[in-house]
Amino acid sequence: MQTNQLLAMFSGVLLLLGLLAFFLGRAKAARVRASGTAMYAQPDQYAWFAVVATAGPAITVGAVGAFLMLLLGAEIPTLYLLAGSLVIAAIGLLVGMSQVKPDFHARQAIERVIRWVLVAAAMISIFTTFGILFSIVFEALRFFQMHSFWEFITGTVWSPGDSFLAAAGRGDEGGSTAQFGSVPLFAGTFMITAIAMLVAIPVGLLSAIYMAEFAPSRVRTLAKPTLEVLAGIPTVVYGFFAAITVAPIIVDVAGFFGLDASFNNAVAPGVVMGIMIIPFISSLSDDVISAVPDSMRQGSLALGMTKGETIRDVVIPAALPGIISASLLAVSRALGETMIVVMAAGMRPNLTANPLEDMTTVTVRIVAALTGDLEFESSETLSAFALGLVLFAVTLSLNLVSVLMIRRFREKYRVNNL
Amino acid sequence: MRHSFDDISAQLHKRHRRSSRLKWISMGALGLAGLFLALFFADMLNRGLPAFQQAYVQVEIDYNEDARQMGRAALEPDIAPLVSRSFERLIPGMIRDNSDLLGTTETRWVLTNSEADQYLKGHRNSLSDDEQAAIDERVDNGQVALKFNTTFFTSGDSKMAERAGILSAAVGTVMTLLVTLAIAFPIGVMTAVYLEEFAPDNRLTQIIEININNLAAIPSILFGLLGLAIFINFFGVPRSSPLVGGMTLALMTLPVIIIATRTALRSVPDSIRHAAFGVGCSRWQVVRDHVLPLAMPGIMTGSIIGLAQAMGETAPLIIVGMVAFIPDAGGSFTEAATVLPAQIFTWAGEPEQAFVEKTAGGILVLLAILIFLNATAVVLRKKFERRW
Numbered sequence: 001m002q003t004n005q006l007l008a009m010f011s012g013v014l015l016l017l018g019l020l021a022f023f024l025g026r027a028k029a030a031r032v033r034a035s036g037t038a039m040y041a042q043p044d045q046y047a048w049f050a051v052v053a054t055a056g057p058a059i060t061v062g063a064v065g066a067f068l069m070l071l072l073g074a075e076i077p078t079l080y081l082l083a084g085s086l087v088i089a090a091i092g093l094l095v096g097m098s099q100v101k102p103d104f105h106a107r108q109a110i111e112r113v114i115r116w117v118l119v120a121a122a123m124i125s126i127f128t129t130f131g132i133l134f135s136i137v138f139e140a141l142r143f144f145q146m147h148s149f150w151e152f153i154t155g156t157v158w159s160p161g162d163s164f165l166a167a168a169g170r171g172d173e174g175g176s177t178a179q180f181g182s183v184p185l186f187a188g189t190f191m192i193t194a195i196a197m198l199v200a201i202p203v204g205l206l207s208a209i210y211m212a213e214f215a216p217s218r219v220r221t222l223a224k225p226t227l228e229v230l231a232g233i234p235t236v237v238y239g240f241f242a243a244i245t246v247a248p249i250i251v252d253v254a255g256f257f258g259l260d261a262s263f264n265n266a267v268a269p270g271v272v273m274g275i276m277i278i279p280f281i282s283s284l285s286d287d288v289i290s291a292v293p294d295s296m297r298q299g300s301l302a303l304g305m306t307k308g309e310t311i312r313d314v315v316i317p318a319a320l321p322g323i324i325s326a327s328l329l330a331v332s333r334a335l336g337e338t339m340i341v342v343m344a345a346g347m348r349p350n351l352t353a354n355p356l357e358d359m360t361t362v363t364v365r366i367v368a369a370l371t372g373d374l375e376f377e378s379s380e381t382l383s384a385f386a387l388g389l390v391l392f393a394v395t396l397s398l399n400l401v402s403v404l405m406i407r408r409f410r411e412k413y414r415v416n417n418l
Numbered sequence: 419m420r421h422s423f424d425d426i427s428a429q430l431h432k433r434h435r436r437s438s439r440l441k442w443i444s445m446g447a448l449g450l451a452g453l454f455l456a457l458f459f460a461d462m463l464n465r466g467l468p469a470f471q472q473a474y475v476q477v478e479i480d481y482n483e484d485a486r487q488m489g490r491a492a493l494e495p496d497i498a499p500l501v502s503r504s505f506e507r508l509i510p511g512m513i514r515d516n517s518d519l520l521g522t523t524e525t526r527w528v529l530t531n532s533e534a535d536q537y538l539k540g541h542r543n544s545l546s547d548d549e550q551a552a553i554d555e556r557v558d559n560g561q562v563a564l565k566f567n568t569t570f571f572t573s574g575d576s577k578m579a580e581r582a583g584i585l586s587a588a589v590g591t592v593m594t595l596l597v598t599l600a601i602a603f604p605i606g607v608m609t610a611v612y613l614e615e616f617a618p619d620n621r622l623t624q625i626i627e628i629n630i631n632n633l634a635a636i637p638s639i640l641f642g643l644l645g646l647a648i649f650i651n652f653f654g655v656p657r658s659s660p661l662v663g664g665m666t667l668a669l670m671t672l673p674v675i676i677i678a679t680r681t682a683l684r685s686v687p688d689s690i691r692h693a694a695f696g697v698g699c700s701r702w703q704v705v706r707d708h709v710l711p712l713a714m715p716g717i718m719t720g721s722i723i724g725l726a727q728a729m730g731e732t733a734p735l736i737i738v739g740m741v742a743f744i745p746d747a748g749g750s751f752t753e754a755a756t757v758l759p760a761q762i763f764t765w766a767g768e769p770e771q772a773f774v775e776k777t778a779g780g781i782l783v784l785l786a787i788l789i790f791l792n793a794t795a796v797v798l799r800k801k802f803e804r805r806w
Binding site for chain 2: 070107108110111114115117118119121122123124125126128129131132135136138139202203204205206207209210211213214215223226227229230232233234235236237239240241243244245275278282306307308309311312329332333335336337338339342343363366367370371384385388391392395396399400403
């Protein structure tokens with residue numbers, strides 16, 4: 001509580017100093033100018049420079065100090081840190097005021113500061129990627145210290161079982177030892193992704209062909225945003241739809257054919273995920289097909305090919321890199337999809353080729369491991385990060401391949417708007 | 419080998435048929451996608467609309483001695499099992515607060531429990547035949563009726579389905595999105611301004627660009643892992659709070675805002691920049707006074723779309739603990755809260771039939787807000803879009 005009050009006081013004083021710097025700087029610059037001396041910048045720009053000189057170093061020192069406290073555990077009393085920052089702010093104020101003189105380029109100085117602030121903002125996205133990478137790798141390494149990497153990649157039994165007892169120091173009491181073999185999880189993920197692609201690629205690609213080649217422009221302007229709605233529906237809603245509506249239908253249909261389906265079967269989340277992904281494929285494929293140069297179509301038609309043959313033998317092969325790129329993005333989206341499978345797929349790791357049985361996926365296990373009441377140090381919790389690492393690596397490579405393919409398409413046909 | 423004209427025209431016929439078949443099949447695919455969408459909305463409306471109505475019963479409340487201890491004693495024995503326990507619990511308190519009530523009777527409309535509500539709506543329920551008969555009799559007398567469910571909008575989560583509402587989740591959503599917007603909007607716009615207007619075309623710039631595109635495609639659950647490992651475990655931000663949820667979502671929304679802003683900045687013609695430079699503006703003055711104001715509608719549109727996306731996101735918020743049971747809407751950024759999608763997820767896990775309806779009701783509210791947001795974005799774009 002006291003820290004909060006200190007922070008409030010610090011901000012208040014800093015704000016006052018900043019205002020002081022602004023008005024003093026402007027007054028001084030206006031005075032200099034009124035005396036007839038030509039200046040390089042406007043009074044307001046000197047004023048802003050004084051503000052930057054006051055607040056910038058002070059805030060930097062405060063932030064660096066706070067970061068050192070967190071990162072290295074250095075014991076700097078908050079009071080001293082903030083007081084020190086304020087002293088620096090006061091010094092900055094004096095320096096800023098002394099720079100209010102005719103031969104100082106205040107505008108360029110501000111410009112430099114702004115450029116650095118913008119660079120810092122742009123770096124945040126890089127930090128985010130590294131943050132994800134480090135947080136996952138670091139915890140995953142801790143997991144691999146407890147369980148062998150080889151066993152994790154090739155093992156066929158996933159039973160965290162009594163790992164929570166081990167974490168509680170009661171490892172001897174458990175009946176079975178924990179096994180972290182991720183093959184069943186990847187099999188489930190792969191199965192559900194494959195089903196989703198079986199739905200999404202044909203429907204998405206054919207819709208794109210229709211919109212790009214056949215549809216009148218009025219239909220196209222209407223159909224495209226309508227399809228996009230499918231991508232805008234929250235995944236938690238799809239998950240509910242899959243669990244409550246689609247899964248029972250699948251069970252009924254399977255029962256009609258004399259098959260026994262689980263209510264947590266892999267088909268329901270797969271199909272619903274496929275529906276969700278349709279616009280990802282149709283939208284990008286539509287753009288790519290439309291970007292294929294018209295001269296190719298004209299050449300083909302001039303040789304007497306029908307429209308269908310032109311599309312099949314000329315347009316689609318030309319657009320293929322883009323279409324594959326769209327499909328890879330869709331696969332990466334399906335692999336990482338969480339809510340649909342959490343709500344509609346099973347929890348039991350099950351190595352089977354029958355999509356009517358319940359299967360679980362990587363993302364389901366991540367959620368299950370991190371929402372339980374387990375201690376963070378337990379190997380089950382840490383296993384979530386190991387799974388996350390694999391997921392990160394796979395989706396990253398898919399995205400990169402996809403980007404490379406679309407770039408090749410773009411260079412081949414000199415398209416700029418993709 | 420020679421073909422007669424008949425052969426060739428027959429072949430041509432076949433080829434044209436195949437061509438038009440492709441047209442019909444591809445049209446069918448688009449139709450199928452549209453059909454999925456229509457079925458989905460029909461199903462959600464069908465399941466969710468009843469949630470906006472709730473059964474009320476007119477009961478005679480007899481404030482007697484027994485009711486001081488046990489509220490149920492104040493109600494007629496045949497209807498008592500059908501009244502919401504949340505109301506029964508209030509009766510002893512009402513007597514304690516106002517002792518004049520003792521010995522009087524009062525007739526008023528009160529909530530029924532969720533089983534009676536489900537029976538009235540024709541859903542699966544666990545009422546016995548006697549209880550069903552009791553309800554049917556009162557329906558005929560006009561003493562049981564479905565009324566608009568205000569509770570759904572004015573109360574937080576509850577374990578009793580008839581008392582459960584979305585208020586605390588809605589408040590949590592607003593607070594989380596405020597944090598998201600406060601972080602993602604300035605950083606996103608600044609990044610885009612740097613990349614479009616300031617950055618030299620060097621290695622670092624390219625890395626930043628690739629990185630942003632890549633961030634947009636990283637599975638959302640990995641952002642949750644980041645939030646858990648870095649924000650919560652390392653920086654010690656309170657778990658389950660709108661602060662940590664908003665920060666996590668901000669990182670996810672960042673690429674959306676950056677990409678939209680860059681497109682908007684790029685659509686501002688260079689002649690504007692040249693003119694401003696020509697009268698002696700510095701680079702920052704050009705951006706601040708001329709380019710950014712012209713690009714603002716595009717930036718707003720992109721931000722609204724990014725916000726709508728963040729609003730529907732659940733997976734990373736589950737990882738950072740925002741699935742807590744929150745009966746009362748909180749007002750603090752550092753206390754545990756929940757958001758609409760997480761509330762939907764929680765309700766979807768409840769075994770009672772009445773919660774299926776609540777879940778779908780919550781979904782309808784969420785979808786309505788999302789449609790509103792996206793429509794606003796479209797209108798903004800239509801209204802302020804300028805072709806140069």
